Amino acid sequence: MTTFTLRPPVRADEAVPAGRQRERIRVAAVAVACAVVCLLIGLQRFRQLQLGGFDLGLFDQAIRAYSHFELPRSLIKSVHHGFPPEFSLLGDHFSPILALAAPFYWLWDDPRTLLLVQSLLFGAGVPVVARLVRRECGSALGPRALSRLTLAFCLVYGFGAALFYASRAGFHEVAFAVPLFLLLFERARARAYGHTVAVALLLCLTKEDLGLSVGIFGAVLALRARRAGDRRGVRTGGVLLVLGPLASLAAIVLFVPWMGGDAQFYWQYSDLGTSAGEALVHVVLHPLDTLRAALTPSAKAVLLLWTFGSLLFLPLRSALTLCALPLLAERLFSDNGNHWQALHHYGAFVWPILIAASIETTGKIARKWERRRAERAAKGAAVFAATITLFGLLISGSWHIVLPSHWQRDAHQEAALTAVRKIPDAATVEADNNLAPRLTRRARVMILDLIPRNADWVLLDTTKKAFPFPDAQSQKDRLLLLRDSGYVITYESRGIVLLRRPTPAVPVPGSVEQGRGDLPGYDTADVRVFG
Structure with a gap:
């Protein structure tokens, strides 16, 4: 890891470089293209009957309930997992931020509304990426090279396979996490610390485990701000360091059970122990065995190579990557083989973190190099962006959206x-x-x-x-x-x-009514990495 540094933000009153308006148009075009492609991927899957009750159907039930000013209840989720009728989806994952999608149902009451919301949120991350590039690399590159690099990172983010896989999976709360992570890093980089805390709170309301990433970012921010002599930054980082883990603990231990869930329901890390406490002891006392569990079977190692290799391992030179560790650990140590694969939505949680880390590393390299050399590298970044964009389309199968035959039903x-x-x-x-x-x-x-x-x-x-x-x-x-x-x-x-069902009705042999505790356990996975 490199040393912690905090550079001053680009001043708003600095002269606008030539061609800035054209750059803004290109960034807006990439944002629209990202949203449109992600929406088309989801709509095609919906049309072909390839999106299921898990997860699109259950989110549709829950957010429709929000739109009627009710708790987010889902019959699909509560019945399948044996919860009582009053069970709220907040007792599954603590994601109250999903209520922000409810107003869209007042305009269009349809499951496809969620596909639209997710695509808009993914596209909204593009201009934030552009601002991050300018803040990190603006002092090291000329206007033309900076514009190229900005467009390159916008393409890499907006057309990354992680977003396409998430779109193929339907809808998930990751839709909110993606732009919020980017905004968290950008606001902190701009020293807009009030905004930073507000965004961190929204992340804690997106999913119960994201508070751990917020806490790690708080530590990174505090250390960097201390080196830079930024007292407000140190205080903000300290607040996030405490707020994040406390929010996660409160969500898991208090709010989830309060909403009818089970704090241990998603504990599926048998290689580490039966609880978080046992897992921590195991990691400390048995580091080699912990490493073995994280890398076997081989699908886990392939997942790690893909996660970092697709960005040329640039994230590994940035401390921001530490924020992804809890999210990656949840997947690598899980007993559920679905978590080891790239073809679901799980990779989208870490994607914005790795993009921001890659931008930061690029800025560090550019500031060390002579300007002409850095600008030549920016040209190479454009080629890399085109390559990774094409690869993302191919490996995720998203290019099928241009084939009329894939829109037809049999x-x-x-x-x-x-x-x-x-x-x-x-x-x-x-x-x-x-x-x-x-x-x-x-x-x-x-x-x-x-x-x-x-x-x-x-x-x-x-x-x-x-x-x-x-x-x-x-x-x-x-x-x-x-x-x-x-x-x-x-x-x-x-x-x-x-x-x-016949009249008069008789119970089907082996049937169970809702709320009888008929938890089926975790469903097995057909382990594939890319599909």
Whole structure:
């Protein structure tokens, strides 16, 4: 790690470099392009019935409840994990910031609203990246080279595979974390410390673990400010160092249980122990075993190489990268194989941290080099940006948005939508995971899982494995069980089956009502790194 330094911000009254207006137009264009591409990725997946009740459907239920000034309850989440009917999604992950998406539902009451919100938030990070580049590199480069470098980093951020993978996964609270992390670093770099604390508070309200990253950043800021003789910076850093971990502790120990959740529900680190205390002791007493757990199986090592290698390992020369350590540790030590892969939304949490760290490292290098050499390097950065942008599009499969064939639905998908339309409004439904978001707007939806729920309607797909079933045969077995229990098939086509509960109704053998503590545990992962 390099030494901690804090350079003065670029003064607002300095002369505006030539071509600055053109640069602003380019940055705005990249921001719009980032938002549009991310939105199209999500819309294409939605159209192709590839976004599920986990997670798009459950967030749709919760944020729609917010839009009605209710607690964010999700029938999908509470039923699948055996929580009582009054369970709030705040008892799952403490993310009250999601309420900020509720007003969009007053304009368009549809699950796709969340895809739009997420894409706008991702795009909003682009101008913040541009400001970071100017603050870090403005004193070391001429106007033209600085403009090139700014555009290069905007492209690397806005078209990074991490954002595309998150868009393919649907919607998640990471949508808010991405621009907020960037804004946290930019406001601190500008010494706008009141704004810095406000942004840090918003991050703590985004997800319960982000307070740990806020605390680490507070330590980094305090040390840097102390070296620079900036007392306000030292005080602000100290506040964040205390505020962040306390916010995480309060969310996990107090607020999550208060909202009907379990503070230990997401503890899945058996290699380290059964609690955070045991894990800390294990890390201190058994460092080699801890390192082994972090790097095996090999998918974890590949994930680390991709995470840092895709940015030429530039983040490793910046102390800002320390802020990513809690988020990376959560993935590397997890028992859940989904966390070891790049093809979900998890990488988007660390993406803005690594981008800001890369910008900081670039600024340090540029200030050490002779200006002409630094400006030549800025040209090379543009080539690198184009390469990483193209690679991000290819590796994430996002280039499919330009293929008309990938926007068309096949006969199987059309049959599924026909079955969806046959379900009456306000009905109680157990639905195939990928069909659940098509019903959450107008019905009481649970996903079809390993436990029968005695719903009035059941919609399933017998042609392919669907979350959380282990295989397609298990879904066929469920169909036989339902028919033996008196359920009547009202529609069947191309493996899509819609059944209605008989009258008088009798419980399905093995069924469990909501709130009986039928926690199914964590679903196994088909471990792949990139898809």
